Amino acid sequence: MPTIKTKTSLTEGVGLLRNYLQILLQEAINKINQDGEISLPSLPTIRIERSRSSEHGDFASPVALGLARVCGRNPRQLAQRLVSCLPPSEKVESAVVAGAGFINFFMTARAFQGEIPEILAQGNRYGCATIGEGRPVQIEFVSANPTGPLHIGHGRGAAYGASVAALLEAIGYAVHREYYVNDAGRQMDILATSVWLRYLELCGEEIPFPSAGYRGDYIWDIAASLRREESNAYRASREEVMGSGTSDNDDQEAHIDALVGTAKALLGKDRYQIVMNRALAMLLNDIRDDLGHFGVHFDHWYHERRLVENSAVDLAVRSLDEAGYVYEQDGARWFRSTAFGDEKDRVLVRENGQTTYFASDVAYHLGKLERGFQKLIDVWGADHHGYVARLKAALQALGKDPSSLAILLVQFVSLFRGKERLPMSTRSGEFITLRQLRKEVGRDAARFFFIMRKHDQHLDFDLELAKSQSADNPVYYIQYAYARICSVLRQLGEKGYLWDRRQGEQNLHRLCEPHELTLLKSLSRYPEVVESAAVEHAPHQVAFFLRELANDFHAYYNAHTFLVEEDSMRNARLALIIATRQVVRNGLDLLGVSAPDTM
RNA sequence: GCGCCCGUAGCUCAAUUGGAUAGAGCAUCGGCCUUCGAAGCCGAGGGUUGCAGGUUCGAGUCCUGCCGGGCGCGCCA
Numbered sequence: 001m002p003t004i005k006t007k008t009s010l011t012e013g014v015g016l017l018r019n020y021l022q023i024l025l026q027e028a029i030n031k032i033n034q035d036g037e038i039s040l041p042s043l044p045t046i047r048i049e050r051s052r053s054s055e056h057g058d059f060a061s062p063v064a065l066g067l068a069r070v071c072g073r074n075p076r077q078l079a080q081r082l083v084s085c086l087p088p089s090e091k092v093e094s095a096v097v098a099g100a101g102f103i104n105f106f107m108t109a110r111a112f113q114g115e116i117p118e119i120l121a122q123g124n125r126y127g128c129a130t131i132g133e134g135r136p137v138q139i140e141f142v143s144a145n146p147t148g149p150l151h152i153g154h155g156r157g158a159a160y161g162a163s164v165a166a167l168l169e170a171i172g173y174a175v176h177r178e179y180y181v182n183d184a185g186r187q188m189d190i191l192a193t194s195v196w197l198r199y200l201e202l203c204g205e206e207i208p209f210p211s212a213g214y215r216g217d218y219i220w221d222i223a224a225s226l227r228r229e230e231s232n233a234y235r236a237s238r239e240e241v242m243g244s245g246t247s248d249n250d251d252q253e254a255h256i257d258a259l260v261g262t263a264k265a266l267l268g269k270d271r272y273q274i275v276m277n278r279a280l281a282m283l284l285n286d287i288r289d290d291l292g293h294f295g296v297h298f299d300h301w302y303h304e305r306r307l308v309e310n311s312a313v314d315l316a317v318r319s320l321d322e323a324g325y326v327y328e329q330d331g332a333r334w335f336r337s338t339a340f341g342d343e344k345d346r347v348l349v350r351e352n353g354q355t356t357y358f359a360s361d362v363a364y365h366l367g368k369l370e371r372g373f374q375k376l377i378d379v380w381g382a383d384h385h386g387y388v389a390r391l392k393a394a395l396q397a398l399g400k401d402p403s404s405l406a407i408l409l410v411q412f413v414s415l416f417r418g419k420e421r422l423p424m425s426t427r428s429g430e431f432i433t434l435r436q437l438r439k440e441v442g443r444d445a446a447r448f449f450f451i452m453r454k455h456d457q458h459l460d461f462d463l464e465l466a467k468s469q470s471a472d473n474p475v476y477y478i479q480y481a482y483a484r485i486c487s488v489l490r491q492l493g494e495k496g497y498l499w500d501r502r503q504g505e506q507n508l509h510r511l512c513e514p515h516e517l518t519l520l521k522s523l524s525r526y527p528e529v530v531e532s533a534a535v536e537h538a539p540h541q542v543a544f545f546l547r548e549l550a551n552d553f554h555a556y557y558n559a560h561t562f563l564v565e566e567d568s569m570r571n572a573r574l575a576l577i578i579a580t581r582q583v584v585r586n587g588l589d590l591l592g593v594s595a596p597d598t599m
Numbered sequence: 600g601c602g603c604c605c606g607u608a609g610c611u612c613a614a615u616u617g618g619a620u621a622g623a624g625c626a627u628c629g630g631c632c633u634u635c636g637a638a639g640c641c642g643a644g645g646g647u648u649g650c651a652g653g654u655u656c657g658a659g660u661c662c663u664g665c666c667g668g669g670c671g672c673g674c675c676a
Contacts, residue, residue, distance in 0.1 A: 065618080356676090410672095474624075558639065570600085599638070
């Protein structure tokens with residue numbers, strides 16, 4: 001019989017209790033496998049779960065159920081056999097077979113008490129893992145067009161992307177955060193022209209503003225700065241501007257395109273470029289500043305222009321062509337994405353010779369892989385879902401593995417003020433910006449609320465709830481737990497005590513009240529939660545965990561006094577709540593939410 | 600019409616990716632402050648997981664068909 005190797009041995013570091021139990025089961029399976037009782041060519045994956053109900057112990061494994069199927073044996077009998085082969089352990093109180101053949105583990109109090117020194121020793125690093133093994137991962141998020149301020153939807157993408165990035169970093173990936181700046185397409189022309197038209201209005205020209213232009217107030221601000229800087233040097237008359245003959249009443253898109261042409265002609269290439277660059281710079285600064293205050297930072301801002309200028313886009317199109325997936329039709333060049341399951345083929349080069357946004361995106365993603373990232377993550381608004389198939393198709397056509405790119409779609413946000421739903425229209429520039437939201441509810445509540453739901457769920461964001469400083473508000477509930485612990489420690493000093501960490505760690509066996517065990521068990525779950533949330537790109541799991549942890553702490557607080565007279569007990573309890581404080585802070589940190597000492 | 604996502608307590612959402620008796624928070628009702636912060640704690644009620652089939656030891660989760668909602672379906676980005 002083959003000996004199945006175990007990754008780690010029992011004598012090595014403790015690590016997660018879950019992994020520890022996994023090893024125990026491995027030993028048991030190995031034993032009966034070597035005895036010839038069962039015959040396994042390779043080790044099955046041994047799943048260990050936290051029991052949902054305390055009646056089922058602390059951990060449970062369904063491994064015998066799967067194994068029984070393979071071996072053609074009775075699951076309960078096999079489970080019983082495994083239990084009898086488990087190596088003895090001081091961490092396991094008992095292991096029993098239950099239900100269809102589950103193995104339930106009841107742990108000793110000591111097993112959980114042992115987590116406290118780990119937390120205190122690791123501090124900010126507690127919960128981190130090395131699964132990523134330093135592999136480079138690139139995560140692209142927000143990437144809003146620089147044609148206006150960020151709105152609520154971008155806020156959700158920003159909060160989500162930032163938390164996923166933090167989680168991946170926590171489990172050992174080398175994370176590179178990137179914002180893709182769409183500064184090369186038609187939208188930029190419309191932006192530049194919108195600014196110029198407002199500038200002309202400021203100069204006193206009465207020109208009707210095109211409905212396809214950007215109408216937001218921020219356009220006035222940019223125009224005003226242009227006028228301050230350049231005075232009337234960019235002025236043209238109403239007659240010159242309106243001379244193209246198109247009308248806003250006929251075809252709004254054609255009209256704006258004509259105005260763009262007029263702007264380019266009247267200003268000349270250099271001055272037109274200055275207007276565009278000024279608008280772009282101001283908007284990007286605004287976005288960068290906004291995100292900075294939101295606690296969201298990027299390692300790199302990647303400009304689409306760069307792809308155009310260094311011919312990466314042309315190269316990508318040529319590569320697709322050489323792979324045999326490009327053809328010409330109606331004067332345009334098409335990518336045969338239907339060969340990879342897309343609904344229809346997509347244009348790469350337009351009839352007018354200009355490459356499409358899609359062509360840039362192919363080049364951009366190809367470049368990401370060529371820069372050495374093995375794992376790519378894109379966070380997109382759900383309205384872009386139709387885009388997934390074509391981008392993956394392009395990667396596949398270029399000989400890349402499409403599964404190296406994970407596209408996470410973030411659903412829309414509906415804003416509520418209590419029961420009242422706030423209208424969100426992007427047209428006419430009347431939408432609530434991220435900045436307004438941040439100023440109204442604060443960064444902490446905004447960050448927390450945005451990640452509280454799974455990314456593929458619609459999010460109802462209640463401004464009143466986010467602002468309320470009450471138990472209804474989960475952010476305050478969690479922060480309050482943190483502040484309460486800080487407050488206890490202040491009281492400690494006022495009473496003339498000092499926390500004796502060593503004595504505390506030596507008396508952890510004193511922590512055996514039900515409330516204490518509940519809290520200890522929750523604390524030990526934290527590394528498991530971080531790992532799961534990271535692997536599944538699901539920061540909401542951290543939010544739910546913190547809520548439960550805070551609840552366990554508040555319950556403990558109400559049931560017992562920490563600052564008791566007896567030194568050994570006091571120091572043990574302080575060790576527990578200081579460890580709790582550490583875990584709350586680590587969790588909040590992953591979510592970009594602050595941990596205040598007082599509230 | 601076609602494609603993708605979603606449908607779980609009155610409301611907003613979880614559910615260890617196929618595991619045991621589907622759980623939280625609001626809201627409702629009832630208790631707990633002379634005490635380390637009541638921004639807190641404890642308890643109660645509330646469910647045919649949209650509907651109907653199927654797959655298996657086992658389904659909220661997987662497959663099929665309906666019903667209802669959201670989003671896409673440009674030589675825009």
